[in-house]
Each structure stands twice: as C-alpha cells, then as structure tokens.
Amino acid sequence: MWQGPDDAPPTARIAMLAPSMQPSERRVAEAIATDVDAAIERTAQEIADVAGAGRATVIRTAQTLGYEGYPQLRVALARERATAEPSQDDAADPTMLGALRGAVDRFASRLAHTVTAVTEETLSTLVSEIDGAARLFVAANGLSAPVGVDLAMRLTSAGRPAEYVADTLGQQITASQLGAGSACLVVSGSGVNRASIDVMTAARASGARVLVITSFPRSPVAEMADTALVVAPINDSFRDELLYTSRAALMLVTESVVGLLVHRRGASATAAQVATLSVLGHSLSE
Template sequence: MNWHGAPDASPSARIAALLPSLQRGERRVADAIVADRAGIVERTAQELADAVGIGRTTVIRAAQSLGYEGYPQLRVALAQELATEHAQVEEGDGTMVGAVRAGVGRFAAKLANTVSALTEEDVLEFITLLDRSQRVLVIANGLSGALGMDLVLRLTAAGRPAEMLPDAMAQQIAARQLGAGSLCVIISGSGANRATLEGMRAASEGGAQVVAITSFARSAVADAADVALVVPPVNDSFQDELIHTSRAAIMLLIEQLVEQFVTYRGERGREAQAAALSVLGSGILE
C-alpha cells in the first residue's frame, strides 16, 4: 500500500502509518530511516541497500511506497524534516516532572503528523454519514474503549445520538441489527483487536456503513472499512506503539471531527450545542 495522505506529510509520519503494510525489505529501509534520519540523508540508495542487506531496487521501491517519486526525493524530504523541526524536546532533568515534560515535548514535536494521512474526501464522507444515518453504533475495546465513550458523549451533545455497548457479544448483536441506512464507527488504534473486528464484521453483514478510526493505513480494520481515517501514531515504530501505546492523537482527532460535524449541520448544530450548554449550566453549583 502506498501513501495517499497529505503531499506535505513528513517522512516520519508516512512511515508511522504505513510501516506494518510494507514488504519485508521495505520495512528494513523504513527501520533504518527511523533509526538514523540524518545518516540516511548522506547515503546514496546503493549505500543504504548495502547497509541493510537488500537490493538497490528495494530501496527505491520503499521510497515510492512512502509516496515519493524516488529515493532522491525521499532524501530531500528527510533533510527538510530535520531542518524544520521547531520543537526542542527536553531530555529531562532526572525528576519525575522533568520526565513528564520531556514526554509531552516529544508528543508536541510530532503533533502535526497525526493528521497528515487524512483526506478531505474521507472526512467529508464520515461527517455526511454521521448526519444522514438512522442509527450510529460505536465499537471500541481495550485502550480505545474510553475514546469510544468520549465520541458517544460528544455526538449526543451535538444532537446526534449514538450508542456503545461494553460487552463484546452485545456489540456483535447490536451491530448485526443495524441494517442499511445506519453507521458503525470503529475505533481501534492497532486495527487488530479481535472483538472489535468481530463487531465490525457483524455490522457489514447487516448492511451498515462502517467507518474506522485507526493508527495504521494497512490493518485488518482499515482494510475492511468503507472509510478509514488514519491517525499515524506518535511513536516511531509499530513496536514502540505496542509497548508505549498512546491514544492522545486519536482523542484529539475525535474532538475536531465532532466540531466539524456541528459546523456542517449549521443551525441544527448550533441549537444542539445550545441545548447541551443549558443542561450543563443547570448542573453547575456555585
């Protein structure tokens, strides 16, 4: 699978989204880039091929899979990425607070990458389906479960009632009964949660449209969805994502998608927000 996101997306963002889908030799190229971006800028395609033990054509093919015309264009993009990285990441000062600051700094430095794989067509399709569907079922499990509940609450406050069930079997039953004209929203960072995939399959069999929000462009969830909104992980590799899992980028995207949904609905969206604010206001004590 090749890159189909924003043309100005950084090489790091492209690798984060596509790494699990690359061929074995291409993954070795991508791993080498992640390990030493500055060093790769100084290497020719043949030098890189020799360093990782593959053929020169595999290096070129990897660059093309990442969305570049060839390896020279990838080297230029890497040089630009290194030159324009504006966030200075703190190394920490040995304290817990320092470690927290360093972690936040690393996330902030890669924040722009988290939306680089989105396309106008896919976002508009998702917003349109939200607006027109008779029912909206959200399926999310594991670490993505809290994000699913957050989406349900935000959509409900925006005048688009949605539902989510915590039990995996109940998810499948509800998904299978959705039918045509309904929407199933899948949230799965890894794109490989078994319970989520079963619920997704049930929704498709029932005739519902399926939209996936996930971290990897080529995963079981992304492949099976009618629309896939890919949010590249903030970690440098698939292994890092498994060990140091973060859902912060997806959470941020969900907030912004609901904001766009309210704007898309115009007066209906504003009225729903006003009603929600009225309820919230009455529940706050001085």
C-alpha cells in the same frame, strides 16, 4: 503504496505504513526512522547494509512510501528535518518534572503530523455520513475503547444520538441489527483488533455503512471500511508505537470531528448542547 497527501512527511508515512510492510521493507523503514540524520547522508546500499536487506529492498521501501526512489526519499527527509522544531535535550533536566515536560514537548512537536494523511474529501464524507445515518453505532476495543466512549457521548451531546456497547459480544449483536441507512463507526488505533473487525463484518452484513478512524491506512479495518479517516500516530516508528502506544492523537481528532459536525448542524446542534449543559448544571452540587 502511499495514497495520502503529497506533502505528508516521510516519518509520518513510515509510522503509518510500517506495520503492513514486508519484514525486509519494515527493517529498512525502521532503520531510517531510528536515525533520520544518518539516513539523509547514507546511500541506498548503506541503508541496505544497516537494515540487513538488499539495495532493491531499499528502493521498494521508498516507493511504498510514495517516492520515486531512495534519492527522493532522502530529499524529503532532509526537508522534514530542516522544518522540524529543534529537539530538546532530555538530559538537561533529570527530574521527573523535566521528563514530563520533555514528553509533552515531543508530543507537541508531532501533533502537526497527525492530520498529514487526512484529505478534505475523506473528512467531509465521514462527517456527512455521521450526520445522515438513521442510526449510529460507535464501537471501539482495547486501548481505543475510552476514545469510543468519549466520542459516543460527545456526538449524543451534540444532538447526534450515538449508541455504544462495552461488551464485545454485545457490539457484534448490535452491529448485526443496524440495517441499511445506519452506520457503524469503529475507532481502532492499531487497525488490527479482532473484536473490532468482527463488529465491522457484522455491520456490513446487516447492510450498514462502515466508517473507521484508525492510524494505519493498510490495516484490515481501514481496508474493510467504506470510509476510513487515517490519523497518523504520534510516535516516529512502529517500534515506538508498540512501546509507547498512545491514543491521544485519535482523541484530539475525534473531538475535532464532533466540532465539525456541530458547525454543519448549526442551530440544532447548539440547542442540543444547551440542553446538555442544563442537565449537567442540575447534576452539580455545592
């Protein structure tokens, strides 16, 4: 069941919740996300026929997404469609540059959706725990690994020392030695990476707090976390997430989280950044 903000658009809810739905509900959700305009016009029974499911499944899907029933979901879809930016015609420019521009435009049109599941309480708690942990360990694997490396470096540059270990076994060993008062911050876009789950298990057993940044609120990592910041995926559907997986939204949000930490820390963070710039300056050559 959707537990995020009431104003989160339905397509963003589908993208985040579809992986954890029952197969029949997932088919309904995918049918809606694949053709939103048609879904607005269709009845619950028509959607059921398209998805190869029962009418009751359509209603359950709408309720899982946080709506009273399918009529309310249709209204939300129509509202989202009415406020969306006009779509770009991919065929207007068949060149490679045109395709690149189209991809950037589609990405930009979805950016606002990335924070639709974020609440002030969760964001504030996450930043506070990152700031207050006696020891902070950042873990990420698979496609999220570059985000984890970048996050650890940014935090350290801001005066909040953060550890990062690339090897998955090394991550588990480090996590098992954190102890009370420390925090393990896991970045997992999919929320199902086995290595990241093992790291979380080890960190929790050590007595450390477990923090997560992920794209799916009902994923194993989100459900295991003490605090989970959910960043909606850029893609409209779970199918697109599998085909065109992107961690750009996670990167954007993690950079912003560091910015919030810098603001919270004030002068100490500024001094750390000045020291970092000094080191960078000495490393440059003509």
